[in-house]
Amino acid sequence: xxxxxxxxxxxxxxxxxxxxxxxxxxxxxxxxxxxxxxxxxxxxxxxxxxxxxxxxxxxxxxxxxxxxxxxxxxxxxx
Amino acid sequence: xxxxxxxxxxxxxxxxxxxxxxxxxxxxxxxxxxxxxxxxxxxxxxxxxxxxxxxxxxxxxxxxxxxxxxxxxxxxxxxxxxxxxxxxxxxxxxxxxxxxxxxxxxxxxxxxxxxxxxxxxxxxxxxxxxxxxxxxxxxxxxxxxxxxxxxxxxxxxxxxxxxxxxxxxxxxxxxxxxxxxxxxxxxxxxxxxxxxxxxxxxxxxxxxxxxxxxxxxxxxxxxxxxxxxxxxxxxxxxxxxxxxxxxxxxxxxxxxxxxxxxxxxxxxxxxxxxxxxxxxxxxxxxxxxxxxxxxxxxxxxxxxxxxxxxxxxxxxxxxxxxxx
Ligand code: HEM
Ligand code: HEM
Ligand code: SF4
Ligand code: SF4
Ligand code: SF4
Numbered sequence: 001x002x003x004x005x006x007x008x009x010x011x012x013x014x015x016x017x018x019x020x021x022x023x024x025x026x027x028x029x030x031x032x033x034x035x036x037x038x039x040x041x042x043x044x045x046x047x048x049x050x051x052x053x054x055x056x057x058x059x060x061x062x063x064x065x066x067x068x069x070x071x072x073x074x075x076x077x078x
Numbered sequence: 079x080x081x082x083x084x085x086x087x088x089x090x091x092x093x094x095x096x097x098x099x100x101x102x103x104x105x106x107x108x109x110x111x112x113x114x115x116x117x118x119x120x121x122x123x124x125x126x127x128x129x130x131x132x133x134x135x136x137x138x139x140x141x142x143x144x145x146x147x148x149x150x151x152x153x154x155x156x157x158x159x160x161x162x163x164x165x166x167x168x169x170x171x172x173x174x175x176x177x178x179x180x181x182x183x184x185x186x187x188x189x190x191x192x193x194x195x196x197x198x199x200x201x202x203x204x205x206x207x208x209x210x211x212x213x214x215x216x217x218x219x220x221x222x223x224x225x226x227x228x229x230x231x232x233x234x235x236x237x238x239x240x241x242x243x244x245x246x247x248x249x250x251x252x253x254x255x256x257x258x259x260x261x262x263x264x265x266x267x268x269x270x271x272x273x274x275x276x277x278x279x280x281x282x283x284x285x286x287x288x289x290x291x292x293x294x295x296x297x298x299x300x301x302x303x304x305x306x307x308x309x310x311x312x313x314x315x316x317x318x319x320x321x322x323x324x325x326x327x328x329x330x331x332x333x334x335x336x337x338x339x340x341x342x343x344x345x346x347x348x349x350x351x352x353x354x355x356x357x358x359x360x361x362x363x364x365x366x367x368x369x370x371x372x373x374x375x376x377x378x379x380x381x382x383x384x385x386x387x388x389x390x391x392x393x394x395x396x397x398x399x400x401x402x
Contacts, residue, residue, distance in 0.1 A: 047273045052304040056205060061307030064268035066287075071270075 004063050004074050006038035007031060013070055017045050021053045028059060028077050036062065037075045047071050111185035112171065115164070120149065123163045123174065126184040126223070129197035129215035129235070130159030139181040147174045158232070159196045160186050190363075192225040192353075193232050200237035200254065207237030208254030208300055208316055214345060222349055228360040228369075232325075233349070239299045239319075246333050249366050250352055251321040252345060255298035255338055257314040260289060265310040274305035298338070317341050317389050320348060322378065323367030331367040334375050336382065339389035347385045355381045 010027055012020040024039055031037060041047050051061055054075055063074035113122040125140065132140070140161065144153050149165040156162050166174060178185065186194050195218040198204065200211030214235045225231070236243040236253040245251025267287030272280040279295035280302060282288070289302075289311075298319075303311040317339035324333030340348060352366070355378055360369040370378055379391060 043273070047270065048276070048301075048305070051270050051307060052205070052274065052301070055304065055307070061270075064266070064270055064307060066269060 004036055006074055007035040009038040009040075011040045012046065012050075013040055013042055015046075017049050018053070020046050021050050024050065024054065024075070025057060028057075028075065031077050033077050035077050037077065039073050039075065040067075041071045041073060043069050043071065110188035112166075112168075113162075113188065117165070119167050119169070120164075121166050121168050121171075122154070123147075123166050123171075124156065124186040124188075125161045125163070125178075126186040126194050126219070127160050128194050128219035128223075129212045131212060131215075132161065136181055136183060140178075140183060143174065143177050143181070143183075146177070158194065160194060187224055188230075190227050190229045191231065192222045192227060193230055194223060195219055195233040195235065196243055197235040198237050198242040200235065204237055205304075206240055206299070208256045209235065209237055209252070209318060209342070211235035211237045211243070211252075211254070214252065214342070217346070218349065221346060222353075225353060227353065227356060227366075228362050229365045231353070231356075231366065239297045245319070245321045245324070247324045247326045247330065248321065248333065249323065249325065250349065251324060251333055252318040252340075252348075253321070254316070255319045256300040256303065256316050257298055257339065258291075258296070258300065258302050258311045259314040260291060261310045261312065262288070264308045265289070265306075266308055268307060270305050270307060271302040271311060274301045276301065315339055315341075318345060320386075320389075322352065323365075323370045325365050325367050331365075331371075333367070334370060334378075335392045336379065337386040337389050337391045340386070341388055344385055344388045348382070351382055351385055352378075 008027060008031060010023060012023060015023065020041065028037055041050055054061060058078045060076045060078055061073055062076045065072040111124040113124060115122055144163045145151060147166045147170050148163050149167065152164045154162045154164055195215040197211035197215035199207060200209055201207030202210055202212050218233055231249045233250045234243040234245055234248045236245050238254045241253055245253045265288050269282040269287045271289050272282040277295050277297055279292045281290045283290055303313055320337045320340050321333035322336045323331060325331050356366045356369060359373045359377065360366060383391060
């Protein structure tokens, strides 16, 4: 699958729940609808929780990649 | 016991308060929401708040009444989600009940009857919620509150398997469940669902990353559905996990697991038939859990079969499949 281009990026490794989600949310609020935010999340609780919360806020996760002990997610603002 | 004077024919008597004569109506005490405190003449008045929910306008009025009648200006949040006004002089009951009536606030109950149902936030506002616990609690309060039984009868609603409303400790508990189904075509193999599942019920295929689902480990929480970015996990059906015969207190008893995926619309029938079975098989002073221990769970399951068929009865009546 071709990589989707990101308009902004946040490295949330080492950032705990729910601060990782709040940071994602705040970043998305500064962006335009349709733009893509890339975030990097730790395995464990962050990857269990953050995707659900992003969906609940109405945004779309368009790409997920596992890279070792962390995940790279691309989120399209809705 | 409180029930003694409920049978008494005299319902209104005059009592003296500060040299003046005030009326005292035993009918006020009938519900049993007036609880004797250790202090002379002082009672706790327990309000009826199904699901622990109170309208803010009403709460402001309640706080005025509490301030007027509580000799120590305190309320207490009870373990079953009611608001209790402490240190009320029994001679004030009549006036206080009138004041509460004016704002449409009812008093709760004690004794051998169906109690005010408790409930968590459920799907109305809790992200984990799968069932509308608040709406269910309201319905149960309106339809079944105060129904006489052999002993107290406590009903609660939890919105999901986290079970904040502790359905395992209720005479009759309803806990939200959802059955997930997976659509292979839309799945991108991202592995998020296997991470989201806390029950180890989803493993990722080592090459494709697609889920390998183990229904025996699944507790129907719906985390996979909520986490999947492509909506490849969907809800096949929602419903209630029904538990029967639990209790707290000195001798706790964990509820028997009776059925899963009972739809909202069948909840009233579950309650009615359960009370009917209890009436036929129980005896005075016996909680329904004790009746089950004495008579056997099979009797209950057999009786409930027509309504439990709307979902899936747990025929062993005890251990759930993942506990065997
Ligand atoms: C003046 C009457 C009564 C008052 C004020 C009263 C009050 C209470 C309160 C405040 C609780 C804890 C509720 C909570 O979790 O928030 C409770 C629990 C309990 N009461 Fe009463 N009660 C009364 C009469 C009775 C009677 C007559 C019985 C039995 C014959 C009874 C049996 C129980 C039991 C078994 C529990 C614990 C049950 C459980 O959680 O499973 N109570 N009561
Ligand atoms: C001032 C009145 C009362 C208060 C504040 C009170 C409070 C409580 C509380 C807090 C519990 C534990 C409940 C729980 O954690 O769920 C309890 C249990 C219990 N109460 Fe009361 N109670 C009162 C009156 C009574 C009366 C009058 C009776 C019986 C005639 C009674 C019978 C019981 C029994 C049997 C339990 C054990 C529960 C069980 O077997 O499941 N209580 N009570
Ligand atoms: S039982 Fe589930 S839905 Fe209810 S409050 Fe707890 S987590 Fe939320
Ligand atoms: S419903 Fe819950 S327990 Fe079942 S597979 Fe999905 S996440 Fe796991
Ligand atoms: S989360 Fe959804 S897309 Fe990702 S592997 Fe699971 S089912 Fe497939």
